Amino acid sequence: xxxxxxxxxxxxxxxxxxxxxxxxxxxxxxxxxxxxxxxxxxxxxxxxxxxxxxxxxxxxxxxxxxxxxxxxxxxxxxxxxxxxxxxxxxxxxxxxxxxxxxxxxxxxxxxxxxxxxxxxxxxxxxxxxxxxxxxxxxxxxxxxxxxxxxxxxxxxxxxxxxxxxxxxxxxxxxxxxxxxxxxxxxxxxxxxxxxxxxxxxxxxxxxxxxxxxxxxxxxxxxxxxxxxxxxxxxxxxxxxxxxxxxxxxxxxxxxxxxxxxxxxxxxxxxxxxx
Amino acid sequence: xxxxxxxxxxxxxxxxxxxxxxxxxxxxxxxxxxxxxxxxxxxxxxxxxxxxxxxxxxxxxxxxxxxxxxxxxxxxxxxxxxxxxxxxxxxxxxxxxxxxxxxxxxxxxxxxxxxxxxxxxxxxxxxxxxxxxxxxxxxxxxxxxxxxxxxxxxxxxxxxxxxxxxxxxxxxxxxxxxxxxxxxxxxxxxxxxxxxxxxxxxxxxxxxxxxxxxxxxxxxxxxxxxxxxxxxxxxxxxxxxxxxxxxxxxxxxxxxxxxxxxxxxxxxxxxxxx
Numbered sequence: 311x312x313x314x315x316x317x318x319x320x321x322x323x324x325x326x327x328x329x330x331x332x333x334x335x336x337x338x339x340x341x342x343x344x345x346x347x348x349x350x351x352x353x354x355x356x357x358x359x360x361x362x363x364x365x366x367x368x369x370x371x372x373x374x375x376x377x378x379x380x381x382x383x384x385x386x387x388x389x390x391x392x393x394x395x396x397x398x399x400x401x402x403x404x405x406x407x408x409x410x411x412x413x414x415x416x417x418x419x420x421x422x423x424x425x426x427x428x429x430x431x432x433x434x435x436x437x438x439x440x441x442x443x444x445x446x447x448x449x450x451x452x453x454x455x456x457x458x459x460x461x462x463x464x465x466x467x468x469x470x471x472x473x474x475x476x477x478x479x480x481x482x483x484x485x486x487x488x489x490x491x492x493x494x495x496x497x498x499x500x501x502x503x504x505x506x507x508x509x510x511x512x513x514x515x516x517x518x519x520x521x522x523x524x525x526x527x528x529x530x531x532x533x534x535x536x537x538x539x540x541x542x543x544x545x546x547x548x549x550x551x552x553x554x555x556x557x558x559x560x561x562x563x564x565x566x567x568x569x570x571x572x573x574x575x576x577x578x579x580x581x582x583x584x
Numbered sequence: 585x586x587x588x589x590x591x592x593x594x595x596x597x598x599x600x601x602x603x604x605x606x607x608x609x610x611x612x613x614x615x616x617x618x619x620x621x622x623x624x625x626x627x628x629x630x631x632x633x634x635x636x637x638x639x640x641x642x643x644x645x646x647x648x649x650x651x652x653x654x655x656x657x658x659x660x661x662x663x664x665x666x667x668x669x670x671x672x673x674x675x676x677x678x679x680x681x682x683x684x685x686x687x688x689x690x691x692x693x694x695x696x697x698x699x700x701x702x703x704x705x706x707x708x709x710x711x712x713x714x715x716x717x718x719x720x721x722x723x724x725x726x727x728x729x730x731x732x733x734x735x736x737x738x739x740x741x742x743x744x745x746x747x748x749x750x751x752x753x754x755x756x757x758x759x760x761x762x763x764x765x766x767x768x769x770x771x772x773x774x775x776x777x778x779x780x781x782x783x784x785x786x787x788x789x790x791x792x793x794x795x796x797x798x799x800x801x802x803x804x805x806x807x808x809x810x811x812x813x814x815x816x817x818x819x820x821x822x823x824x825x826x827x828x829x830x831x832x833x834x835x836x837x838x839x840x841x842x843x844x845x846x847x848x849x850x851x852x853x854x855x856x857x858x
Contacts, residue, residue, distance in 0.1 A: 420842050420845055421842065422840075424834045428834075437845070457837075457840075458732035458733075459849060463845075463848045466848045486766070493730060560698050563730070566731075569850045574711075574740045575843070576843045578843050
């Protein structure tokens with residue numbers, strides 16, 4: 311399958327222009343799967359609940375999902391993108407997948423980063439994998455990558471490629487994704503944004519690191535984008551490599567897991583662990 | 585605390601000489617914690633069950649643990665080492681911890697690698713952390729590192745430093761341990777061996793990669809040994825850095841975990857997941 315990302319620098323609050331820019335870029339290429347950045351229509355550095363509420367939209371009934379679902383139907387492709395999703399009184403930092411039949415589903419970010427905790431509700435969807443004609447697609451959003459549970463659960467659920475909309479400001483992710491892919495024998499497409507937002511008088515500006523990346527099942531960096539420029543890029547991925555979890559003739563990295571000894575992973579330790 | 589490793593090349597089957605070499609090296613230094621390689625008395629590339637049975641020994645009643653427990657009492661220090669542990673009909677690839685009061689406990693390797701699956705029983709101890717006067721010490725053995733569950737569980741249990749006896753032949757671990765330490769905000773001391781074993785006429789030789797490593801809580805490589813030489817090395821570790829799991833003013837990497845959404849991690853999928 312031919313899969314990739316569109317990296318660009320959304321303008322804060324200019325949802326229509328950001329959507330148009332993405333539609334233009336996505337319309338002029340041929341591919342099976344493309345991933346857009348986290349919160350690609352709104353921008354990232356919100357300053358009030360009112361602002362988040364005003365800029366967020368319903369899924370699938372809002373204009374962004376209407377447009378991208380139409381495009382994915384027209385092109386017969388899959389599109390994954392990050393969006394501020396309004397659901398009644400709650401707003402989620404979500405990622406949506408659309409395909410040849412239109413809107414397919416929504417994942418709500420599990421691990422919120424930094425001030426996102428002020429504006430968004432913690433994700434309640436859990437991790438999801440979509441079994442499509444081009445392969446099994448899982449989704450995680452930005453900081454989810456830091457928690458090994460995220461990519462692990464998606465891989466246990468059968469994901470062959472992880473679509474990873476991001477707004478990265480820390481330096482760790484591009485060099486960390488090889489470990490996530492190696493340990494799970496899975497592909498990942500990290501679609502990050504570029505640019506700087508400086509919307510608080512009393513807080514420091516946020517500079518997004520670009521460096522969107524396609525990472526292979528052996529932990530190899532197949533392609534890494536620049537830190538600053540717009541870029542649309544695709545690679546041919548052989549998902550057969552993600553289907554076999556055989557590591558050698560004696561080890562299979564999924565079958566060798568020992569869930570009988572892993573109980574601590576699901577204990578709720580929030581009351582006694584700092 | 586002053587902690588480190590002793591990297592050397594055990595001679596296969598020469599358990600007495602390997603133990604003496606380690607005792608000499610460990611006796612002439614001052615430290616709080618030292619880690620020795622996996623299977624440091626026996627060597628690694630067994631050729632028959634009889635051989636494994638002959639070279640393995642009881643814990644704590646065997647000669648290796650008797651000697652190292654005596655040394656740790658004399659020096660008032662902690663020693664972690666890998667050993668072929670005989671327990672009735674079963675033999676485990678284990679790691680033992682001794683301290684100022686002698687023998688403290690045994691961890692049995694959870695994730696066996698390659699032909700180890702022929703010679704050893706899968707570990708049944710689960711992961712363990714020892715709360716000592718110098719800090720909380722967790723243990724994993726070699727290939728355990730590849731499974732993110734291992735270091736994660738030890739960190740959830742409160743480990744501040746992970747002692748990691750190893751016999752690494754693959755290239756991934758030294759560059760992978762930074763992710764393990766970063767994602768858990770924990771120190772790790774990977775004690776690997778050097779040398780080559782070529783004990784099968786019809787199988788390829790195994791070359792151990794040395795490169796023992798002390799990795800810090802931010803994923804920094806504090807020290808990495810050479811690939812080939814004997815080396816005893818220590819660093820001063822500030823375990824306070826491993827106690828706080830605050831990542832920034834909004835995120836705590838342990839409290840932000842979402843065990844309510846992590847159920848898949850403990851599902852037994854061996855019957856339907858390949």
